[in-house]
Amino acid sequence: MHSLHLNLKITAIATLAALLAPQAWAETSPYYIGASVDLSRVNNLTRLQDQPQSSTDSVAATTLQAGFDQPVSRQRFYGDASVTSNRYRDSGQYNNIAYSLKGGWDWATVERLSGNVYVNARQSLGDFSLYSGDVVQREKNVENTRQFGATARIGLVTQWTGEVSWKHERLNYSAIDFAYANYRQNTATGSIVYRHSNQLGTGLSYSRVQGEYPTTPLGTNPQTYAPDNYSGPDYGGFVEFTPSGNAGLTLRLNRSTRTHDGAKNRDFQGLTGSLYTHWAPTGKTKLYASFWRDTGEDATFLNLNNIPGGSVGDYSSVSNNYRFALEYQVTSHITLTGNWTHTDRDLSNAVTQGTASTILTGKDHTNRLGLAVQYQPTRTVTLTCHAARDSRTTSEPIAPSLSYPYTGSSYGCSGQVMLRP
Numbered sequence: 101m102h103s104l105h106l107n108l109k110i111t112a113i114a115t116l117a118a119l120l121a122p123q124a125w126a127e128t129s130p131y132y133i134g135a136s137v138d139l140s141r142v143n144n145l146t147r148l149q150d151q152p153q154s155s156t157d158s159v160a161a162t163t164l165q166a167g168f169d170q171p172v173s174r175q176r177f178y179g180d181a182s183v184t185s186n187r188y189r190d191s192g193q194y195n196n197i198a199y200s201l202k203g204g205w206d207w208a209t210v211e212r213l214s215g216n217v218y219v220n221a222r223q224s225l226g227d228f229s230l231y232s233g234d235v236v237q238r239e240k241n242v243e244n245t246r247q248f249g250a251t252a253r254i255g256l257v258t259q260w261t262g263e264v265s266w267k268h269e270r271l272n273y274s275a276i277d278f279a280y281a282n283y284r285q286n287t288a289t290g291s292i293v294y295r296h297s298n299q300l301g302t303g304l305s306y307s308r309v310q311g312e313y314p315t316t317p318l319g320t321n322p323q324t325y326a327p328d329n330y331s332g333p334d335y336g337g338f339v340e341f342t343p344s345g346n347a348g349l350t351l352r353l354n355r356s357t358r359t360h361d362g363a364k365n366r367d368f369q370g371l372t373g374s375l376y377t378h379w380a381p382t383g384k385t386k387l388y389a390s391f392w393r394d395t396g397e398d399a400t401f402l403n404l405n406n407i408p409g410g411s412v413g414d415y416s417s418v419s420n421n422y423r424f425a426l427e428y429q430v431t432s433h434i435t436l437t438g439n440w441t442h443t444d445r446d447l448s449n450a451v452t453q454g455t456a457s458t459i460l461t462g463k464d465h466t467n468r469l470g471l472a473v474q475y476q477p478t479r480t481v482t483l484t485c486h487a488a489r490d491s492r493t494t495s496e497p498i499a500p501s502l503s504y505p506y507t508g509s510s511y512g513c514s515g516q517v518m519l520r521p
Contacts (some may be wrong), residue, residue, distance in 0.1 A: 129520040133166040134480075140512025145191060146238040147228035147506045158189040165518075167202075174210075179203040186225065194240055198224040215252035221245070226273055229466075229492065229506060230281075241275035259295040264288075279325065285311030291338075299342050307334040309358070316362050328362030334372065346380040358395055365448045365459045366417055368395055388425040393418065416445035433476050441468040447502045462498030464505075467491050480517055487511040 138161040145155045167180035184198040204218035226241035249267030256262065270284040291305035309332055316328040336354035353373040360366050374392035381387070395418055425439040443466045448459060472486040489509040494502075 130170040131166075131168045132518055132520045134516060134518035135165070136163045136482075136514055136516035137161070138163075138512060138514035140486075140510050142508070142510045144506065144508040145188075145194075145228065147231070147508055148238075149504050149506050155191075157191045160187050160189075161185070161514075162187075174208040176206040177204075178206075194225060196225045196240070196242060198222075212255040213252065214255075215250065217250045219248040221247075226275070226278070229490075229508075230278065239275045239277065241273055241278055244272045244274075246270045261293045261295070263291045263293065279315040280313065280317055282315055283311055283313045285309060301340040302337065304337050305335070305354075307354075308332075309334065313363070326362060328360055328366075330358050330360040330366070332357035332359055332368075336373070348378050350374075350376045356395065365461075368417055370418070372418075384429040386427040388423075388427075390423045391421065393420045395419075417448045418446045420444040435474045435476070437470075437472045437474070439470045442466070443468075445503075447498075449499075449502055460499045460502055462502045463495040464498070464503040465493050465495075480519055482516040482518070483513070484516070485511075485513040 163184040165182035169178040180202045201221040208214040226243040251265040253263040289307040293303035313328040315325040334354045338352040342348040356372040358368040422442045468490040470488040475483045491507040
């Protein structure tokens with residue numbers, strides 16, 4: 101999700117890459133290496149409410165990328181690395197180096213054991229819309245995410261499959277204003293799946309989550325912090341339905357609880373879940389739709405996986421996200437893509453003045469729209485032009501320290517060369 105966060109680390113191109121990426125020619129070679137240049141114009145770069153003209157700027161993003169996807173007998177090894185230099189024409193204080201690293205191992209034994217191990221790391225410029233309405237001066241804020249985990253499953257003699265997994269996730273910001281949003285989280289999950297047929301599977305799962313916000317502010321002094329530990333279970337069920345190679349659906353529904361020992365205003369108990377669908381009605385048209393509802397911590401890494409290339413931090417109590425995407429192949433060389441994302445967030449923050457403590461609550465609503473046209477004259481060269489717009493509204497009344505309305509947009513073009521030796 102995403103990306104339409106408009107820190108311009110090759111915004112719409114990243115979304116296209118997620119849909120059209122290197123696997124298109126995996127039969128030719130498991131390896132690829134390439135470079136790209138994206139030139140974009142950003143309106144309301146710093147995402148201020150009054151949209152000052154001074155925050156309009158141009159940015160050049162230069163990317164180097166390499167990766168591989170190599171099967172070896174029953175095993176599969178894969179990796180992808182990219183580094184991007186973002187340079188602003190007038191706002192040089194925001195120049196930054198972004199990177200993305202992904203790697204994994206899908207393993208299997210001669211019996212019924214299989215699983216995977218993976219690691220993801222990413223750095224990018226944090227979204228300026230993460231600032232509160234009280235802060236006018238936008239400091240450069242670098243966002244770092246780390247994610248690694250492992251899964252093991254055993255296919256039983258019948259149609260039953262058992263699975264256990266563990267993952268670690270963490271989010272860190274460089275700006276002191278965002279120390280409160282740094283967190284780390286561990287999740288252990290056990291599930292059992294029953295395959296009714298090749299097209300249908302159902303299952304039950306139980307997860308235990310433990311996490312920590314290590315630098316939660318105390319009182320009115322922003323330099324005084326204490327850890328806020330939280331934990332809770334997720335339990336529920338899921339359905340996977342694939343009627344054909346051209347369509348599929350995955351539904352997850354959980355009962356989730358989060359209990360904080362410090363920021364009690366962030367306690368949560370309720371339903372969470374997700375729905376992902378895809379459908380290719382013709383050979384030239386592909387449709388994607390998804391919905392997910394989760395706590396802010398879990399929504400962060402759902403954003404990471406579903407809105408590639410943009411800032412992903414989400415400090416909400418609970419977040420509801422809707423996303424639709426369309427891909428249409430006009431000719432064998434030209435492809436049109438479009439995507440729309442809508443996010444509703446429930447926000448809560450404790451404010452202390454003297455001996456009095458007040459819980460601020462509110463809601464905000466964000467819409468993001470992206471369009472792109474891609475021209476691929478050869479297997480190694482890709483030219484793309486893209487445009488994106490995002491806007492946010494708030495439910496009245498709401499404290500500026502929670503959220504504020506804004507509108508921003510961008511447009512640009514890029515060129516990419518990808519070699520597959």
